[in-house]
Amino acid sequence: MSTTEKWISWISQFTDQIIEHKADLNQLDSAIGDGDHGSNMDRGVKAVKEKIDQGDYEELTDLFKDIGMSLVSKVGGASGPLYGSAFISMAKASKETDDPSLLLEAGLDGITKRGKADPGEKTMVDVWHPVVDSLKKGTLAQSDIDEALESTKDMKATKGRASYLGDRSIGHIDPGAQSSAYLFSTLLEAGVLDD
Amino acid sequence: MSTTEKWISWISQFTDQIIEHKADLNQLDSAIGDGDHGSNMDRGVKAVKEKIDQGDYEELTDLFKDIGMSLVSKVGGASGPLYGSAFISMAKASKETDDPSLLLEAGLDGITKRGKADPGEKTMVDVWHPVVDSLKKGTLAQSDIDEALESTKDMKATKGRASYLGDRSIGHIDPGAQSSAYLFSTLLEAGVLDD
Amino acid sequence: MKKIINQPDHVVDEMLDGLAFAYDSIVKRIPDTTVIARHLKADKRVGLVSGGGSGHEPSHAGFVGKGMLSAAVAGQVFTSPTPDQILEGIKAADEGQGVFLIVKNYTGDVMNFDMAKELAELEDIDVDFIVVDDDIAVEDSTFTAGRRGVAGTVFMHKILGAAADSGATLEEIKALSERVNANVYSIGLALSPATNPEVGKPGFELDGDEIEFGIGIHGEPGYSRETLKPSKELAQEFVSKLKKEIDWNPEDRFALLVNGMGATPLMEQFVFTNDLKALLEGEEQLNLAFKKVGDYMTAIDMAGLSLTLLKIEEDSWIDYLNYPVDVIGW
Amino acid sequence: MKKIINQPDHVVDEMLDGLAFAYDSIVKRIPDTTVIARHLKADKRVGLVSGGGSGHEPSHAGFVGKGMLSAAVAGQVFTSPTPDQILEGIKAADEGQGVFLIVKNYTGDVMNFDMAKELAELEDIDVDFIVVDDDIAVEDSTFTAGRRGVAGTVFMHKILGAAADSGATLEEIKALSERVNANVYSIGLALSPATNPEVGKPGFELDGDEIEFGIGIHGEPGYSRETLKPSKELAQEFVSKLKKEIDWNPEDRFALLVNGMGATPLMEQFVFTNDLKALLEGEEQLNLAFKKVGDYMTAIDMAGLSLTLLKIEEDSWIDYLNYPVDVIGW
Numbered sequence A, B: 001m002s003t004t005e006k007w008i009s010w011i012s013q014f015t016d017q018i019i020e021h022k023a024d025l026n027q028l029d030s031a032i033g034d035g036d037h038g039s040n041m042d043r044g045v046k047a048v049k050e051k052i053d054q055g056d057y058e059e060l061t062d063l064f065k066d067i068g069m070s071l072v073s074k075v076g077g078a079s080g081p082l083y084g085s086a087f088i089s090m091a092k093a094s095k096e097t098d099d100p101s102l103l104l105e106a107g108l109d110g111i112t113k114r115g116k117a118d119p120g121e122k123t124m125v126d127v128w129h130p131v132v133d134s135l136k137k138g139t140l141a142q143s144d145i146d147e148a149l150e151s152t153k154d155m156k157a158t159k160g161r162a163s164y165l166g167d168r169s170i171g172h173i174d175p176g177a178q179s180s181a182y183l184f185s186t187l188l189e190a191g192v193l194d195d
Numbered sequence C, D: 001m002k003k004i005i006n007q008p009d010h011v012v013d014e015m016l017d018g019l020a021f022a023y024d025s026i027v028k029r030i031p032d033t034t035v036i037a038r039h040l041k042a043d044k045r046v047g048l049v050s051g052g053g054s055g056h057e058p059s060h061a062g063f064v065g066k067g068m069l070s071a072a073v074a075g076q077v078f079t080s081p082t083p084d085q086i087l088e089g090i091k092a093a094d095e096g097q098g099v100f101l102i103v104k105n106y107t108g109d110v111m112n113f114d115m116a117k118e119l120a121e122l123e124d125i126d127v128d129f130i131v132v133d134d135d136i137a138v139e140d141s142t143f144t145a146g147r148r149g150v151a152g153t154v155f156m157h158k159i160l161g162a163a164a165d166s167g168a169t170l171e172e173i174k175a176l177s178e179r180v181n182a183n184v185y186s187i188g189l190a191l192s193p194a195t196n197p198e199v200g201k202p203g204f205e206l207d208g209d210e211i212e213f214g215i216g217i218h219g220e221p222g223y224s225r226e227t228l229k230p231s232k233e234l235a236q237e238f239v240s241k242l243k244k245e246i247d248w249n250p251e252d253r254f255a256l257l258v259n260g261m262g263a264t265p266l267m268e269q270f271v272f273t274n275d276l277k278a279l280l281e282g283e284e285q286l287n288l289a290f291k292k293v294g295d296y297m298t299a300i301d302m303a304g305l306s307l308t309l310l311k312i313e314e315d316s317w318i319d320y321l322n323y324p325v326d327v328i329g330w
């Protein structure tokens, strides 16, 4: 399997997860947001799938750019520009490297530049940040992802729509953190990190 | 008791009946109309009461005119102009006579001139018409009123709001017939016909 | 009943005061009456008065102002106003050229406006009137009180308003009104009932997936109760019903009004309008020379909508529909 | 869910087609986009673009037309439009004098409009923007995404639209928008939740007699849940909340907007307005120099309303509010 194929297999597994869990993500978003995170992501990953099914990718850069642009133009809401910026940033970085940890670090960078969230604000960053740390140490395991995801439960949201709830946001898992957890579980499963 | 006093006592008993049965009349009107006949009549009789409590009536004409004008200006809907026309017509007739049967015949006349309903169309006319007949024969009894009222149940409405229901109007007592039944029961009770 | 009100029996009074306050640049309330009148009389024009029970907002006060009505008379909720109030409306509208009344065909309205006309004539005001009966849901026969007046009344307001503003005489307005009335057809449906605040509970009941075709604007029952269908099929039902009545030909010109009943979001009204486009312009090839979508003749908080088609007999009707107005609700 | 729609995920597309069809004399839909634009560009004016999630009708497309917005971009229901669509809106609005974006303060809207601005600048279009944050229900602190943009946005549309039409430059519009934003305050309440057709069930739950103060226009939770009170007391709650924030003096001039959330009858809106009259004009002795009541920034079929006060800093703002427009929803 070429590297590109592994990344494509990742994205297609991620797509399946999102479609399968659309209602769950909406449910999580209903508790602390506006109930559409699943629908938003579902629209996005379907567009991504349609796009990359047509393509024939030699270069990671083209793949990530198409993913990023599809997400940006289909997801909408807060998560669209954030996931989109992550992949566009990964596309840029892929001109220099194909190391998954560096690529995903660039992705995180794209998210924080766009959304200006720090860790601890109860957003997807609370999954991305520790995952990228573990990746860089070469130790990423499913348990790290689970732990990062769980950690959002006790946080009080201070960014995004959930911040309007103040203390009432505590006790719920962040929907964007959940979709990011699917992203990284499937990263492990797709064998992107194996070689 | 002077004649005027008897008529006043009649109207005040009628007022009490309407106020007591406001909800029942609304209920009847909900089944085949728009559910407001009780509220409409309630507003009207309260205005009548307020008006005649202030007055000092020597002449039946003045009494009936005040009742009619109060009803016309307070009841609204279909029943306002109908009851109003009845009393205004009685006011006119009272210049010539104080015979209850002639007065109420004039009242019925006012109603049919305004509303153009014939007997059998499931309206208040179906109480007024037989009652006036019995009055003229000098035989009016509560049973006549009850019978006339009941007869509206099996009729199909072809006048007023209930006519939109077509056959579905069958099986319900007409609300205006019911309020007219109160009018004539209290006429008997108030002793207007005794002498 | 969950409503933003104070005492139920003060609703009409407070609503009229609120409206007159909010739009004091356009209208005023005539003190101690339920009449909303425009500020300035036009210049020796025929006065136009409409009205009816409250609960149809923005009808009727929302159409008072330059280019449309001279005055509107409000009754209690869903109850015709009384003759004395209508007389006040007539007086407020009178500029010496006669006053024309726009009445919806309900027994109560017809009788009260009729008594008001008699009273006005006693005061030497020339009065004439039209009884609008556009609702094709009701069979028009001698066995009913006739067809109800519903949203088509709004087109009547608009066209007569422009004609009056353009100097038409009382006789001309009467003749015009009869032609408009002969050419206007409406049909409605409800998804949920209205609650009259003075009654306190819904006027009828519909199950979670039931709708009723042919409903009136006070919750009068319609001609059939069915399960909710997609918008396209609702549009189809309306169009076939109207087609049977109007018997149109391709290229015939119509004005279209999609009217929300009070609680129907504009989102749904526009989706429905899009389905009408396919049917009326597409399949039937009608020429829709004027279109309007929104809440114009409501039934308090009923969810549902109605469709009105006015067959255009003369170019001037289109001009009248486009005639500029300064009112709250057009 | 009881709605007049076809497929839930076609609602936005069909709504936009329906709107463009109904009001084809005022607007058009840019093909293959979710952009509604006015027909004729003005003459070398600054372009004005607004937009956001759908479900707020008549916002935003209802304010496109002469004297107001150049274009409006619709997202999915309650979801910000995407940068590529906003870019299409910017292009449709561009007359060579720059384009100004009116954005409501929601994380998603801000980020998507921001990306669109970057894209437009790549195509050499000058773009600037205002982020409206008028909802005082939310505490403004570094611990939240800041105050939400709600019905005050409609005043922003109106004032900037008149300014742009009068020839203001991009810089002047930017400066004006900041002053308007600094002076506009809103607060809302809900009696019943909205149902997003794509979600299929209500966004939150309220018991039969419960209301929620401080609700957002997508069903975001408010600051307190209470049992329904008479209109007078609801008005009192709003006024005290606003007074704390604005700290006004007698004779201060304000523009007032009473905004229905979609399913609230005008009847209730006017009753509520009447109670505001007693409080604002009566007790507080404010000078309400402009007033408007109706559905302008809705939350689909939510029952409830909001109150917006704009402190008038300059006479020209009143003129701008009264400036004649040709749009669907003003």
Ligand SMILES: Nc1ncnc2c1ncn2[C@@H]1O[C@H](COP(=O)(O)OP(=O)(O)O)[C@@H](O)[C@H]1O
Residues within 6 Å of the ligand: A029, A033, A034, A035, A036, A037, A038, A040, A041, A076, A077, A078, A079, A080, A082, A111, A114, A115, A116, A117, A122, A123, A124, A125, A159, A160, A161, A174, A175, A176, A177, D079, D080, D107, D108, D109
């Ligand atoms: N500033 C931000 N930075 C990072 N992530 C954010 C930020 N704001 C929101 N998010 C993420 O976006 C998610 C919500 O996405 P979504 O529901 O699709 O958008 P919206 O809130 O516009 O409806 C949140 O759960 C959170 O993880």
Ligand SMILES: Nc1ncnc2c1ncn2[C@@H]1O[C@H](COP(=O)(O)OP(=O)(O)O)[C@@H](O)[C@H]1O
Residues within 6 Å of the ligand: B029, B033, B034, B035, B036, B037, B038, B040, B041, B076, B077, B078, B079, B080, B082, B111, B114, B115, B116, B117, B122, B123, B124, B125, B159, B160, B161, B174, B175, B176, B177, C079, C080, C107, C108, C109
């Ligand atoms: N044309 C008519 N002639 C006589 N009575 C009528 C006529 N139309 C209606 N009614 C009476 O009026 C009653 C309804 O009155 P009400 O409910 O107060 O008015 P509305 O129908 O306007 O709501 C009916 O029950 C009927 O008895």
Ligand SMILES: [Mg+2]
Residues within 6 Å of the ligand: A029, A033, A034, A035, A036, A037, A077, A161
């Ligand atoms: Mg969301």
Ligand SMILES: [Mg+2]
Residues within 6 Å of the ligand: B029, B033, B034, B035, B036, B037, B077, B161
């Ligand atoms: Mg009735």
Ligand SMILES: [Mg+2]
Residues within 6 Å of the ligand: B034, B036, B077, B078, C078, C079, C080, C108
């Ligand atoms: Mg009635």
Ligand SMILES: [Mg+2]
Residues within 6 Å of the ligand: A034, A036, A077, A078, D078, D079, D080, D108
């Ligand atoms: Mg959203």
